[in-house]
Amino acid sequence: MEQQLKTLQQPEVHQIWQCLHQIADPELPALSITDLGMIRTVTPLQSGWRVTFTPTYSGCPATEFLLNEISNTLTQAGFSPVHIEVNLTPAWTTDWMNADARQRLRESGIAPPQGLVCEKLTDAEPITCPRCDSHETEKISEFGSTACKALYRCQQCLEPFDYFKCI
Ligand SMILES: [Zn+2]
Numbered sequence: 001m002e003q004q005l006k007t008l009q010q011p012e013v014h015q016i017w018q019c020l021h022q023i024a025d026p027e028l029p030a031l032s033i034t035d036l037g038m039i040r041t042v043t044p045l046q047s048g049w050r051v052t053f054t055p056t057y058s059g060c061p062a063t064e065f066l067l068n069e070i071s072n073t074l075t076q077a078g079f080s081p082v083h084i085e086v087n088l089t090p091a092w093t094t095d096w097m098n099a100d101a102r103q104r105l106r107e108s109g110i111a112p113p114q115g116l117v118c119e120k121l122t123d124a125e126p127i128t129c130p131r132c133d134s135h136e137t138e139k140i141s142e143f144g145s146t147a148c149k150a151l152y153r154c155q156q157c158l159e160p161f162d163y164f165k166c167i
Helices: 002-008 010-021 061-075 100-107
Strands: 029-033 039-043 049-054 082-086 135-141 149-154 160-164
Touching: 010 039, 010 049, 010 061, 029 100, 049 061, 061 082
Parallel strands: 049 082
Antiparallel strands: 039 049, 135 149, 149 160
């Protein structure tokens, strides 16, 4: 019975993912919360839906805002009631950001996280300039416009840029 219910609701699950894909991250407007991997699962319930959500940084002020956004967006699209479960374990990591998201981050002028945290490649590699692809860059400050970014400058094009740190 439950299996049958789930099969019937698969198209809706897909639509919910599409709705969630429209919600931009307030700190990284080029990316949506699904690009960042913040939505972990969408599950049909007997009545309504369960969405599991992992914030990029626990204690990030954007979390409260996003929970409201998710709830409002899905309710307006006709999916309710929505139960949002905040999952802090495992903690969010930049490894969950997909290749497309990394590319769009670069296009918006922010160097995406290089390498994967789980492979521990991060410190050895020079950070690539998002504007001219030069590897000749230097770190100016551990903290950029937000705590998750470091400020770099490119020695080729001389432009400063934010680097989204691997976490
Ligand atoms: Zn450059």
